[in-house]
Amino acid sequence: MINPREYIEPGSSWPLGHAVPDQPATHTVKLNINGQDVHLKIEPWVSLLDALREYIGLTGTKKGCDHGQCGACTVLVDGKRINSCLTLAVMKQGCEITTIEGLAKGDELHPMQEAFVEHDAYQCGYCTPGQICSAIGLINEGIANTRDEISELMSGNICRCGAYPHILDAIEQVKGVAGHE
Amino acid sequence: MSLLQKLGVSAENLAPEITGKYIGKPISRVDGRAKVTGNAKYAAEFNIGTGILYGYVISSPIAKGKITAVNARQALSQKGxxxxFTHExxxxxxxxxxxxxxxxxxxxGSPFRPLQSDEILFSQQPIALVIAExxxxxxxASTLVHFEYEVKEELNVGLELNLYKAKKPKKHRFPVPKPRGDAEKALAGSVVKIEEAYYHGYEHHNPMEMFASTVIYGDDDRLTIYDKTQGVLNSQSYVKSVFGLSEDEARVISPFMGGGFGAGLRPQYQLYMAVLASLELKRSxxxxxTRQQxxxxxxxxxxxxxxxxxxxxxGKLQAVINRCYSETSTFEExxxxxxxxxxxxxxxxxxxxxxKLVPLxxxxPLDMRAPGGVTGMYALEVAIDELAVKAGIDPLEFRLLNYAEKDQNLDKPFSSKELRECYRQGAERFGxxxxxxxxxxxxxxxxxxxxxxxxxxxxxxQxxxxxxxxxxxDGKLTVSSATADIGxxxxxxxxxVAAETLGVAMEDVLFKLGDSVLPMSPLQGGSWTMAxxxxxxxxxxxxLKxxxxxxxxxxxxxxFGNSKEEDVVFADRCISLKEDAQQYLTFTEIMRKSKVNYIEEDTTSLPxxxxxxxxxxxxxxxxFVEVKVDQDLGTVHVSRVVNAVAAGRIINTKTSRSQVLGGIVWGISMALHEDTVMDDNFGRFMNTNLAEYHVPVNADINDIDVIFVEEHxxxxxxxxxxxxxEIGIVGVAAAISNAVYHATGKRVRDLPIQLDKLL
Amino acid sequence: MNKFTYASVSTTDAAIAEMDEHDSPKFIAGGTNLLDLMKVNVENPDHLIDITQIAFNQIEATADGGLRLGALVTNADTAWNEEVEKRYPLLSKAILAGASPQLRNMATNGGNLMQRTRCYYFYDTATPCNKREPGSGCSAIGGYNRILAILGTSEHCIATHPSDMCVALVALGATINITGINGDRTIPITEFHRLPGDRPDLDNTLQAGDIVTSIDLPVQGFEKNYAYLKVRDRASYAFALVSVAAALTLEGNQIKEARLVLGGVAHKPWRSAEAEAALTHQEASVSTFEKAAAIALEGAKGYGDNTFKIELAKRAIVRALKQAAGLEEQA
Incomplete structure (x- = not known):
């Protein structure tokens, strides 16, 4: 819901010279991250992704494009997969956030993590946390059943190394889907 | 079936299979756990929360000209x-x-030097670095720095527009062989011939991880640099020579790299920028x-x-002529x-x-997965397909008819070449x-x-x-080399290899890489790291043995009194006599009895x-590729790929399959998706994001079959x-192009084959 | 991204009051498009008003038997809603053709209406763009325009509206419920988006301080004979080069009523009343569809790189109508 009444005035050009508030107030935000309450004092312009990576030090969630075009930043918010790069941390007050760091129980990997290792469902590993969170989100949704459906609903996560068939193998194993197609 | 029989070499002619306890097995990655838990650290992920400063690069909005004024006052007035940093x-x-x-x-050439001149040589040239808390x-703050420019109008972009400027490079990294025979004459005398032009545009590597450098400024004024690179020693020597630092003053570390594909073969400018700022400010x-950058x-x-x-x-090949034009910059060839x-x-x-090269x-340009190979083989293999069609010969049979038993460019035999077997096994699997x-x-x-x-x-x-x-x-083995693991x-x-050679369990081996203090190793590229x-x-x-x-x-x-090394076996952390396995010493016993805590070797391997x-x-x-082309809408879907590869010994069948699979996905991408689009008016790439620079998503990839053909x-x-x-990508774009022709009867000679070319 | 202040509100009154207190405020809900544009300095609000706590989060029946989609219901929840799936499968299909699962979990129905164009030049502040900077010129005309508009363009702008959902909403005859300083009002979706004309900076007809509260779907859902066909450069997670929403009511083989709307070809979802008229009371056949396709593209203008869209759109229309009429299966 964007208000259309304002636009950059004619004549203004790069770089931008419009008025902006000098010091935006910081906000105190409580996020529940991987089962732990985290209180953050941050400015509203901090994305959830940057809050995790730069302010909390949870660098498992990756920045691949910062524009919602690759899926590397996928985390689960209240069980649903979202792009943390296009989310302001202040808007997630009180939410339960699960990142890649929150999936294993101690030394015991989450079955999806196990399956990714077993099926070599990665190469460089940079898209992997996002793929795994997305795959868990997909299973939570309970909609995709066939390999083709999983493939379509995993298409928000780009893997430049091209591990897609192995990613599907891993997810199918966890879902217990038999056979291909 | 007659064709398959013509394919020659049968399995019996091959030497026995090479296997070992570890070599040749489908072994899961030792760094897998780190990658699936988020513990693997990439260049931008070190020393978080230690007061490190952030640099943001400002990119030039113009493609050619001069910066005439810089005003950073408004930016600098911001608290924090x-x-x-600019050229000033x-x-x-x-x-x-x-x-x-x-x-x-x-x-x-004259490598680009960031922030050292007011000249703008290309669009998105880095022109400033803003440092903030x-x-x-x-x-x-990067939006508050004001630049003024003098724009040069005569812009040279677009390869085909500038072909008249083509010139031979002063020094070719891969010298072009001198002509043999008389190709023009032979062509004129050929009964079947084709003369066509093949083109692909700009492509960008776009690894998932964006280029990043974290420079930690130490108390002793030394730098520890976490860099995204395919070679820590390359980054280190660059930093040393540009900034006049000694080896001790600049250590470069890169334990994980979120994809390279060639992009990390040269130090990218964020390394220069981060080191510059760190040295000037004496801060980390x-x-x-950004993705756009x-x-x-x-x-x-x-x-x-x-x-x-x-x-x-x-169908005997009588003449081959390839006249190639590719772009380069105005400052390097x-x-x-x-x-x-x-x-x-x-x-x-x-x-x-x-x-010939055309400076734009x-x-x-920069080496990108199978540089030159995918380009040259794409054109040649489509041209061969066209010639086979004209000659009325099955394209696989045509290739066998003209099979090269030796390398005529070098006039040398091949060290090994199981290509015939690749054709045979691939054709059989594909049907x-x-x-x-x-x-x-x-x-x-x-x-x-x-x-x-x-x-x-x-x-x-090698x-x-x-x-x-x-x-x-205690039987633990640590092996190290300053190489990289880019995935x-x-x-x-x-x-x-270490575990197999020394006879210890993989769990007892630690392999270290990605640190400039480790023994010298070349860049990770060119498919040569394993060798x-x-x-x-x-x-x-x-x-060590x-x-x-x-x-x-x-x-x-x-x-082992009088035994020789060939009389013993190294296995399970023991040396034992081949003839009597009961006669053994554990590694631990040997060292305890010799009163040493460890033994060490450091060596140089030369080809x-x-x-x-x-x-x-x-x-x-x-x-071998199957495509499905929508006859009305022109959309192309690669429904099936079989890639039979002869690449010598396969060390790990699991990771090797992944590499070839990835190469095939890259080939599909090159054939159907990837294309960085230039606006000729601005000399600027326009689709500089992952929404509009298309690489395949999961739904684009279907059935892919990888065969490793035995080769000794x-x-x-x-x-x-x-x-x-590299091998996994080479040939894929051509096979897809040829399949699209077979599907539609239309020959597309420029990549990517987007649907509008088939309407 | 510039500095901005932030406030979260839970009522429309509070939202409107917040609007008044700032120079260039914006509402934010899913944020998927707004934050993207703020990161490239195309949108530069000084204040963000978080409206996600306002209770526009229901999908419920309307008094006349239609369905009301709350503006803050996510695209995913809308697409997978049982009523929507059953009664308005065209809408489900269109939503699921757009973006990615993650984005659909974030993006809201209201926000989907407000999506801005994906024109390369609009996104790149280094180039002139009349939509971003009125009067600066259109770089796409005479530039690279493969993804841009062929219908309803002006000499000032050839941007397209990128939504899939809106294409289906236009086909279904949705109405948009709006509240604002001047009270509540309802407008047909066809009057919501606009053509660029000489004001390409305006994407739609909303006034300052207006908030979309919900979208109403009429009773007629075309659940038997519909198709949403999206043609794009890769199999998923890509914007449409051309998309078609086709909806029919059939009596035997006779078309009683037809809706035909194109996406990816104009500054708004492009409904062709003429093409619909050419389908109505005709036999559902390929030749009827081809005639309608030709009529729908009358007046289309190519700009070079995008000229292929004219032919592509015709073929896509025929395909979508065949699918809607049950002459062939929908992929």
Missing amino acids: VLNV NVPGLAWFDRSYQDQDAPPG TFELARY VKVVL MFSFGHRPATLQKISLGASAE YTENVVNWSGQMYQCDNVMLDH DLFT WNKRNPEAGATLEGNNLVGWGVATGCWEAN MPSRAKAMLSA TGTYTVMTQ TVGSAVKLVCDQ AKLFKMAKKVENSP NMLEQNEYSRFTHSAV DDIVNPLGVKGLG
């Missing part, structure tokens, strides 16, 4: 903004071009590029190839091996090859013998179905490398050039491996 305030750095020439720099603030600084440096060059082929009525493949792949006595107002010879004749619903084949080829090189190994008394599986395969570093790891472990055995013989009551130079050394593949090669290196980083 520490500095804005950057200190004097190294003077000579050679100081800026890294290991992958084109020979003889937070990322958000640095990004914001991190600079991460990932389009601001090297790329696969736009390339045009004009190919003429001639054959006899029976980037060359890659595009045309040589045309003189090597098929038996032909009349060949004329030529490669862009950044210098090629059921192919309808008619193009445009198979319709399934709305889809035209087509099958295509193409050949792949890549160099099998480079010099060092490695170090240390075996401690290729280096950690895992080196661990396998190069693997050979060094094997050699150093062999030397010899040392340990020597010690074992000297211990009191040694069972046996004398022997290797007698041969032409290449990896080969045969790619004692020449290429002591391990008999040939490397897999």
Whole structure:
């Protein structure tokens, strides 16, 4: 819901010279991250992704494009997969956030993590946390059943190394889907 | 079936299978756990929360001209903004071009020097670095720095518009072979011929991780640099020579790299920027590029190839001509091996090859997965398909008819070449013998179905490398080399080789890489890491074995008194006699009894050039593809791929399959998706994001089958491996193009094959 | 991204009051498009008003038997809603053709209406763009325009509206419920988006301070004979080069009523009343569809790189109508 009444005035050009508030107030935000309450004092312009990576030090969630075009930043918010790069941390007050760091129980990997290792469902590993969170989100949704459906609903996560068939193998194993197609 | 029988070599002719406890097995990655838990740390992820400063790069909005004024006042007035570096305030750095020439720099050029001049040489040129206490603030302040420009109007972009400027490079990294026979005359006399031009545009590597450097400024004024690179030593030597630092003053570390594909073969400018700011401010600084800025440096060059082929009525190749034009920048001459493949792949006595460069107002191109190979093989393999169609011969049979038994470019035999077997096994798995010879004749619903084949080829090189190994008394082995694991599986395969060689469990081996304090290793590229570093790891472990055995013989009551190394077996952390396994000493016993806590070896592995130079050394593949083309809408879907690869010994069948699979996905991407689009008016790439620069998503990839054809090669290196980083992609785009032709009867000669080209 | 202040509100009154207190405020809900544009300095609000706590989060029946989609219901929840799937499968299909699962979990129905163009030049502040900077010129005309508009363009702008959902909403005859300083009002979706004309900076007809509260779907859902066909450069997670929403009511083989709307070809979802008229009371056959396709593209203008869209759109229309009429299966 964007208000259309304002636009950059004619004549203004790069770089931008419009008025902006000098010091935006910081906000105190409580996020529940991987089962732990985290209180953050941050400015509203901090994305959830940057809050995790730069302010909390949870660098498992990756920045691949910062524009919602690759899926590397996928985390689960209240069980649903979202792009943390296009989310302001202040808007997630009180939410339960699960990142890649929150999936294993101690030394015991989450079955999806196990399956990714077993099926070599990665190469460089940079898209992997996002793929795994997305795959868990997909299973939570309970909609995709066939390999083709999983493939379509995993298409928000780009893997430049091209591990897609192995990613599907891993997810199918966890879902217990038999056979291909 | 007659065709398959013609394919020759049968399985019986091959040497017995090579396996070991670890080598040749489908072993899961040793760094897998780190990658699936988020513990693997990439360049931008070190020292969080330690007051590190953030740098944000400002990119030029113009493509050519001069900066006439800079005003950073408004940016600097922001609380928390520490500095804005531009050409006006950057200190004097190294003077000579050679100081800026890294290991992958084109020979003889003037590498781009960020922030050292008011000249704008290409769009998105980095023109300033804003340093602030937070990322958000640095990004914001970057919008407050005001520049004025004098724009130069005469912009040279667009390869085809500037062909008249084409010139021979002063020094080609891959010298083009002299003509053999008389290609023009042979072409004129050929009964069957084609003369066509093949083109692909700009492509950018776009690894998932954006380029990043974190420079930690130490109390002792020394820098620890976490850099995204395919070679820590390359980054280190660049930083040393540009900033006048000693080895101790700049340590470069890169334990994980979120994809390289060639982009990390040269130090990217964020490294320069971060080091510059860190040294000037005496603070730790991190600079991460944006996705848009990932389009601001090297790329696969736009390339045009004009190919003429001639054959006899029976389909014997009589003439090959390839005149190639590719772009370079105005300040460096980037060359890659595009045309040589045309003189090597098929038996032909009349060949004329030529490669010219067209300088454009862009950044210098950069090696990108199978550089030159995918380009040259794409054009050649489509041209061969066209010629086969004209000759009325099955395209696979046509390739067999003209099979090169030796490398005519070099006039040398191949060290090994199981390409025939690739054709045979690939064709069988794919079901090629059921192919309808008619193009445009198979319709399934709305889809035209087509099958295509193409050949792949890549160099099998070995480079010099060092490695170090240390075996401690508790039986733990640490092996190290300053190589990289850009997703290729280096950690895992080196661990396998070390464990296998020394007879210890993989769990007892730690392989270290990605640190400039480790023994020298070349850039990770060119598909040579397994051959190069693997050979060094094997050699150093062999030397460690010899040392340990020597010690074992000297211990009191040694069972090995007069034995020689060939009389014993190293297994399960023990040395035992081959003839009597009960006679053994554990590694721990040997060292305890010799009163040492560890033994160590450090060695240099050099390729046996004398022997290797007698041969032409290449990896080969045969790619079979099925496409479905919507007859009304033109959308192309690759429904099936079989890629049969002969790449020498396979160390790890699991990670190797992944590498080839990834290469095939890249081939699909090159054939159907990837294209960086230039606005000729602005000289600026326009689709500089992952929403509009298309690479395949999960739904684009279907059934892919990888076959490793057995191949034995004692020449290429002591391990008999040939490397897999590139071969998977080569040939795929051609096979898809050929399949699209077979499906539709339409020949598209420029990539990517987007639907509008088929309407 | 510039500095901005932030406030979260839970009522429309509070939202409107917040609007008044700032120079260039914006509402934010899913944020998927707004934050993207703020990061490239195309949108530069000084204040963000988080409206996600306002209770526009229901999908419920309307008094006349239609369905009301709350503006803050996510695209995913809308697409997978049982009623929507059953009664308005065209809408489900269109939503699921757009973006990615993650984005659909974030993006809201209201926000989907407000999506801005994906024109390369609009996104790149280094180039002139009349939509971003009125009067600066259109770089796409005479530039690279493969993804841009062929219908309803002006000499000032050839941007397209990128939504899939809106294409289906236009086909279904949705109405938009709006509240604002001047009270509540309801407008047909066809009057919501606009053509660029000489004001390409305006994407739609909303006034300052207006908030979309919900979208109403009429009773007629075309659940038997519908198709949403999206043609794009890769199999998923890509914007449409051309998309078609086709909805029919059939009596035997006779078309009683037809809706035909194109996406990816104009500054708004492009409904062709003429093409619909050419389909109505005709036999559902390929030749009827081809005639309608030709009529729908009358007046289309190519700009070079995008000229292929004219032919592509015709073929896509025929395909979508065949699918809607049950002459062939929908992929």
